[in-house]
Amino acid sequence: MNQNKEINLERLKKGLIKGDRVSIARALTLIENDENGGLLLISELIGYTGKAFVLGVTGPPGVGKSTLISRLIERYRKLGLRVGVLAIDPSSPISGGAFLGDRIRMLEHTADKGVYIRSMASRGWQGGLSESALKAVYLLDSAGIDVIIIETVGAGQTDIDVSLISDIVVVVLMPNSGDIIQLSKAGMMEVGDIFVVNKADIQGSDKFVSSIISVLQNSKGKKDVFSVSSTTGTGIEKLFEKLEMERNALKKKGKEILKTEKTAILLKMLARKKILEVLEEKISLGVPEELAAKVVSGKITLSRAVRILSS
Ligand SMILES: Nc1nc2c(ncn2[C@@H]2O[C@H](COP(=O)(O)OP(=O)(O)OP(=O)(O)O)[C@@H](O)[C@H]2O)c(=O)[nH]1
């Protein structure tokens, strides 16, 4: 059994490194279903990663994220780059399936072998979506995919922190996509490195762009705002130039540094989960009550009890 598993992993690894699509799909299923197997595979793949540019695209529902991504895919493909898209749907399992299907259909690139699109719904993934998406990034990176785009609906209700796993986060908004104070409350203004006001072709766009710029002036660091129309193509070229600048700046950092940075993030996620598991186990065994009794009777201090419980 064990040997079989190892042979499969070896085969999967070989397939992935060749960029084989069936192997990518199998590997994604493996990380979805088998935590240990997934980690084993990722450990084997780390050496082949560090090349991909990870672009997070987030924003309220319906602002045109998928349509914009479709445009960006076009541009990257013109440069001969391979693109992977992870469309993450944190919505309830009930509406999940069909809704996500609609979103994916926005992308006209499914026949292109240089484009790999995968949806990840909230159901089923071990360890939550942030962890699963990061693991998926390792798989796609090792499979030679140059640009990995992660689409998430962001509006406070999402359980994925896209900025954790992306090199650059693009926040997409549209004219009248809600009150800016509301967007700030949802963490949207902090999470973005680049802001795109999509649907420049509709009324009220210029006014909205100005108000976003003035809100961002108060934030740390300089953040660019682009006004685009993903349906007509206006403004896409300028945005793409900026994204290419970011991708090239990242490449200069070097693969080893990028690998180490990503792996530190994965390690933190896994360790946090592990520590919580250990604590939950202690709680289920009644350890807090035992320690509390010792604290009450003066045998140990409260700080000592905390140390015991948390180690
Ligand atoms: N007028 C106009 N409509 C646009 C533009 N971009 C997208 N749309 C339309 O807006 C609607 C939503 O577009 P999507 O790309 O699915 O938006 P999304 O943000 O991916 O939506 P969710 O994934 O459901 O959150 C579609 O009907 C698009 O055709 C644009 O630049 N101008």
Ligand SMILES: [Mg+2]
């Ligand atoms: Mg979409």
